[in-house]
Amino acid sequence: xxxxxxxxxxxxxxxxxxxxxxxxxxxxxxxxxxxxxxxxxxxxxxxxxxxxxxxxxxxxxxxxxxxxxxxxxxxxxxxxxxxxxxxxxxxxxxxxxxxxxxxxxxxxxxxxxxxxxxxxxxxxxxxxxxxxxxxxxxxxxxxxxxxxxxxxxxxxxxxxxxxxxxxxxxxxxxxxxxxxxxxxxxxxxxxxxxxxxxxxxxxxxxxxxxxxxxxxxxxxxxxxxxxxxxxxxxxxxxxxxxxxxxxxxxxxxxxxxxxxxxxxxxxxxxxxxxxxxxxxxxxxxxxxxxxxxxxxxxxxxxxxxxxxxxxxxxxxxxxxxxxxxxxxxxxxxxxxxxxxxxxxxxxxxxxxxxxxxxxxxxxxxxxxxxxxxxxxxx
Amino acid sequence: xxxxxxxxxxxxxxxxxxxxxxxxxxxxxxxxxxxxxxxxxxxxxxxxxxxxxxxxxxxxxxxxxxxxxxxxxxxxxxxxxxxxxxxxxxxxxxxxxxxxxxxxxxxxxxxxxxxxxxxxxxxxxxxxxxxxxxxxxxxxxxxxxxxxxxxxxxxxxxxxxxxxxxxxxxxxxxxxxxxxxxxxxxxxxxxxxxxxxxxxxxxxxxxxxxxxxxxxxxxxxxxxxxxxxxxxxxxxxxxxxxxxxxxxxxxxxxxxxxxxxxxxxxxxxxxxxxxxxxxxxxxxxxxxxxxxxxxxxxxxxxxxxxxxxxxxxxxxxxxxxxxxxxxxxxxxxxxxxxxxxxxxxxxxxxxxxxxxxxxxxxxxxxxxxxxxxxxxxx
Numbered sequence: 001x002x003x004x005x006x007x008x009x010x011x012x013x014x015x016x017x018x019x020x021x022x023x024x025x026x027x028x029x030x031x032x033x034x035x036x037x038x039x040x041x042x043x044x045x046x047x048x049x050x051x052x053x054x055x056x057x058x059x060x061x062x063x064x065x066x067x068x069x070x071x072x073x074x075x076x077x078x079x080x081x082x083x084x085x086x087x088x089x090x091x092x093x094x095x096x097x098x099x100x101x102x103x104x105x106x107x108x109x110x111x112x113x114x115x116x117x118x119x120x121x122x123x124x125x126x127x128x129x130x131x132x133x134x135x136x137x138x139x140x141x142x143x144x145x146x147x148x149x150x151x152x153x154x155x156x157x158x159x160x161x162x163x164x165x166x167x168x169x170x171x172x173x174x175x176x177x178x179x180x181x182x183x184x185x186x187x188x189x190x191x192x193x194x195x196x197x198x199x200x201x202x203x204x205x206x207x208x209x210x211x212x213x214x215x216x217x218x219x220x221x222x223x224x225x226x227x228x229x230x231x232x233x234x235x236x237x238x239x240x241x242x243x244x245x246x247x248x249x250x251x252x253x254x255x256x257x258x259x260x261x262x263x264x265x266x267x268x269x270x271x272x273x274x275x276x277x278x279x280x281x282x283x284x285x286x287x288x289x290x291x292x293x294x295x296x297x298x299x300x301x302x303x304x305x306x307x308x309x310x311x312x313x314x315x316x317x318x319x320x321x322x323x324x325x326x327x328x329x330x331x332x333x334x335x336x337x338x339x340x341x342x343x344x345x346x347x348x349x350x351x352x353x354x355x356x357x358x359x360x361x362x363x364x365x366x367x368x369x370x371x372x373x374x375x376x377x378x
Numbered sequence: 379x380x381x382x383x384x385x386x387x388x389x390x391x392x393x394x395x396x397x398x399x400x401x402x403x404x405x406x407x408x409x410x411x412x413x414x415x416x417x418x419x420x421x422x423x424x425x426x427x428x429x430x431x432x433x434x435x436x437x438x439x440x441x442x443x444x445x446x447x448x449x450x451x452x453x454x455x456x457x458x459x460x461x462x463x464x465x466x467x468x469x470x471x472x473x474x475x476x477x478x479x480x481x482x483x484x485x486x487x488x489x490x491x492x493x494x495x496x497x498x499x500x501x502x503x504x505x506x507x508x509x510x511x512x513x514x515x516x517x518x519x520x521x522x523x524x525x526x527x528x529x530x531x532x533x534x535x536x537x538x539x540x541x542x543x544x545x546x547x548x549x550x551x552x553x554x555x556x557x558x559x560x561x562x563x564x565x566x567x568x569x570x571x572x573x574x575x576x577x578x579x580x581x582x583x584x585x586x587x588x589x590x591x592x593x594x595x596x597x598x599x600x601x602x603x604x605x606x607x608x609x610x611x612x613x614x615x616x617x618x619x620x621x622x623x624x625x626x627x628x629x630x631x632x633x634x635x636x637x638x639x640x641x642x643x644x645x646x647x648x649x650x651x652x653x654x655x656x657x658x659x660x661x662x663x664x665x666x667x668x669x670x671x672x673x674x675x676x677x678x679x680x681x682x683x684x685x686x687x688x689x690x691x692x693x694x695x696x697x698x699x700x701x702x703x704x705x706x707x708x709x710x711x712x713x714x715x716x717x718x719x720x721x722x723x724x725x726x727x728x729x730x731x732x733x734x735x736x737x738x739x740x741x742x743x744x745x746x747x748x749x750x751x752x753x754x755x756x
Contacts, residue, residue, distance in 0.1 A: 013391045016414045019693070019710025019722065036394045038414050190704075272705045272727070287701035294672060296730060315397070323665035326568075327650045332397025344397065349650070352674060 003064030004031030006333040014276035025054040066093040084236040084283040137164040173244035178263035179226035190288040191223035270301030304367035306344035308337035381442030382409030384711040392654035403432040444471040462614040462661040515542035551622035556641035557604035568666040569601035648679030682745035684722035686715035
């Protein structure tokens with residue numbers, strides 16, 4: 001796996017269970033996954049020599065992020081390395097304009113969009129109706145590279161960065177959803193229950209699985225659409241489709257990711273097969289595991305991200321959190337706690353019949369206490 | 379953790395989640411845990427210099443087996459190392475006579491026993507009623523060091539080994555059970571549901587959690603007794619109490635283990651807190667996790683051990699097993715498949731209302747296929 005972040009770290013845990021030899025290309029020996037993986041190579045994911053040397057020892061190469069240049073992957077692939085997902089699929093996560101165009105071709109509903117290179121372009125796109133969303137065509141993640149602009153002046157500021165931009169309509173959504181599916185090279189697909197994600201400042205803070213009160217037909221539509229996109233784009237491994245549920249109960253695709261995804265961390269405890277094991281099974285072309293939730297119908301699993309606070313060490317707070325709720329699961333990524341950085345997550349599998357609000361509260365309290373040493377409602 | 383077997387390997391997975399730095403002292407770099415752990419020391423658990431050098435880098439030392447000599451541990455402990463469980467507790471797993479005497483003092487029902495050093499001792503112990511069980515006072519595990527003798531001649535053969543022996547009555551049991559509990563240095567205890575274990579030739583083949591049809595009062599008694607023994611013996615970490623359920627619905631203690639135990643592998647998927655995380659929490663004096671089963675009342679989780687067959691590689695068989703039952707969980711220990719050796723296990727969490735026999739059948743089929751490449755009823 002290229003990339004040494006928390007996704008690689010959690011994939012390493014799944015690889016141990018499967019008895020699959022797992023190797024990580026990390027940018028630094030202090031990376032989250034590098035701290036716990038037996039077989040670590042340190043190098044740059046941007047460097048063809050580094051990636052090629054790493055790949056030489058692997059049966060299959062996969063990723064914990066989308067930032068390996070397409071040119072590097074194309075060389076690898078043409079030299080016979082199994083790259084999963086391959087560059088032809090990954091391109092649609094690296095180039096948001098290509099993604100929008102391909103989804104439009106497939107008839108998949110998306111927010112209205114247009115490439116823009118001047119304030120005049122943006123003003124013309126809005127038709128006078130603000131705000132508008134500007135997105136970096138490439139390189140964005142976790143809210144980086146996304147700007148909500150309320151005026152031509154704000155748009156001008158973003159245009160001043162000098163990067164390729166896309167304008168998208170500002171969607172008045174009811175909530176955000178995510179559909180996570182897996183697809184193997186043999187073409188087998190598996191779909192997890194559709195979840196609700198709660199984002200603050202573009203960063204995922206909470207995931208509720210399955211999405212409470214979601215119309216079953218809409219859930220099925222989201223799953224079917226994600227599977228169709230995975231097949232059409234030739235995805236191998238996981239595909240996470242971030243969606244807006246509009247105020248008129250429509251579904252619009254916001255973003256795509258082709259790797260384990262924050263919206264799927266709940267599956268470690270909450271699904272029969274974790275997304276990390278599923279990704280390994282998919283890229284190894286093994287039969288996919290059951291993606292169904294372990295909790296009975298009507299109950300939910302809630303994942304809350306743990307963001308860094310002002311104290312670099314969360315371990316001292318384990319005592320309070322574990323004593324307060326013995327069934328909460330703490331996942332630490334071994335990362336230094338910088339303010340606002342994702343350094344871990346907590347998961348609560350609701351008891352049968354337990355109220356959604358109560359499960360959310362348990363997860364939120366645990367994450368908040370780990371972050372701040374108190375329950376501050378954050 | 380001293381010892382590089384599968385218990386250390388699975389504890390390593392739990393340590394990653396907790397963000398706890400985990401170090402293993404393995405006998406060889408090819409040991410099950412050494413293959414996947416970032417921080418591996420290679421050395422002998424019998425050597426004071428090796429163990430002391432290893433311990434120097436650890437906040438707490440714990441074990442995946444009971445074979446570190448008491449003298450080594452006593453030196454460590456007196457030099458200020460936190461050894462959990464400590465030598466005073468571990469002694470009762472290393473010396474079965476001491477264990478029996480201590481349990482007798484505590485009023486814990488055990489099979490009738492006596493130390494024996496001659497055929498005359500054995501004949502006298504039996505009172506003419508055969509068979510009788512002879513056990514090595516130290517060093518036995520997985521059926522090794524246990525002999526069922528049906529005649530004085532058979533007893534004489536065992537006595538010929540020249541090791542310290544204990545005679546125990548042959549208990550006509552209904553079935554075997556195990557009670558797994560955790561105890562922290564602060565004195566907190568947690569008890570997992572009592573399970574049924576199915577042994578063949580002294581090796582655990584299958585675990586059903588919770589034990590089907592077990593009288594709830596008997597289950598409670600087993601848990602309470604295990605917690606009482608853990609406290610009385612000063613155990614820190616896990617204590618597994620292997621029990622006979624007698625034909626008259628009594629409970630007799632067969633063996634004790636103070637570490638993660640084969641009878642607790644089902645907890646990885648089947649309980650809120652896996653035994654491996656629980657052991658870490660206990661030895662680190664963190665609050666213990668919920669030990670309750672994830673499956674609703676009336677349904678079970680079944681774990682079947684995967685023993686080595688004649689093919690050294692099981693990976694090729696993953697396809698069949700995973701395609702046949704997408705919800706079966708395969709755990710491979712990365713060990714070479716020698717005939718009869720424990721090289722992995724499979725777990726099936728039963729669906730609500732699923733018949734115990736059906737869940738057992740799913741687990742047995744998967745393990746059998748992985749072992750032999752066919753379902754041979756083994």
